[in-house]
Amino acid sequence: MNFEYTFHWRPVMRKLPDLLEASLVTLQISVLSMIIGITLGMVLALLRMNGPKPLAWIASVWVETARNTPALFQLFFFSFGLGAFGMHLTPYLIVLFGLTFNNAGYLAENFRGGFQAVPDTQLRAARSLGMSAWQSYTRIIIPQVFRIVYHPMTNQLVWAVLMSSLAMIVGFRELAGETQALAFKTFRIFEYFAVAALIYYAMVKFILGISRLIAWRMFRY
């Protein structure tokens, strides 16, 4: 074997601003899919635990599908799957829905474990003080659940950032999509993906750092 490949970093460096801009898109769509995913995941967890039968069943199907099928297929569902029924979403929405679907399913299971870890007697104590069911959940139960699921939630955000790279398959120009488009124009494929990988690495480390900071500020108990 002989290596004839010479590395050319300059074309990548010239396009670095484009890559950085695309990485902001990655962050934006990942964070948004987390925010919606947390809300939906909470609803799914509550439905699975105390919802009426049909809704509990739908929630279970959602959770089982999100956790036990390839993320790529979940993305395909929102592009080709819905496309087969004549519904054509924009690439942005395909990725947003795909990520959100996956986040909500994973988080629902974490939340369910979190709810089960908070003793029933906490709810009784809150109600005995005259708090409504809503107040008891929002002030007493859910804050405790959040602490329990905080680290799994951080991991899910990291996973969302990495999973969003699948977006290049449906033609969305977040970091991976942008990298692919530029790389194949210049044929400096290795260099482009190496730089993109470094940016992903930095984003993940950044998220973990911020998460640790927030945990340190929030959980004083």
Place this chain on the structure above:
Amino acid sequence: MIEIKGLHKYFGDLHVLKGIDLTVKKGEVLSIIGASGSGKSTLLYCINGLEAIQQGEVLVDGVSVHAKGTNLNQLRTKMGMVFQQFNSFPHLTALENVALAPKIVKGKSKAEAKEIARAQLQHVGLGDKFDSYPSALSGGQQQRLAIARALAMEPSYMLFDEATSALDPELVGEVLDTMRLLAEEGMTMICVTHEMGFARDVSDRVAFFHQGIMEEIGPPKQIFSEPKSEHTAKFLANVR
């Protein structure tokens, strides 16, 4: 006044309370004793509406607890409850634990709620623990925190469900002292307890529960020295 009339409670097929009639007057301290499983906790939960009932009625100051139109959240502010498990809210400081309900249930301002919380924490001897989280408090301190939290709602009644049963023996005294203090201040109290000393010295009446029935009720002296029911006598012989 708390009036319980012909109360029956079932858990599925299990008949847990079998026709309880009981009136507790303002200012009275009633202790409830009896073997585990006799329905004592369930009775307290029925009084503040945490459990539904199948027959009979519970009236608190003339308001029927289980009637359809009753605003239970409002009615519960009249009845403080202290549980066997400490049930302090672990994510809140002692001050926040106590101030929360006055603020969000009674609509007090933040400053007012804090003021109330400080006063009640001092009341139960936790004046130096405002900013401590429950995890930094002993069991006895957590139980006094629970008492302060209930008192902050300015209840007319206090329900204690074996408030000292989960405590290490050396911490029981401080909680009983706090309960004694409340009794001296004239609080109306229903105390489910295994502390026979407390039942004898502090209560106006003692009720003995046996398998879902209130076997007998009377002044502590009578219950402890000349019980009418053989079940009571047997129970007392065993706990002494």
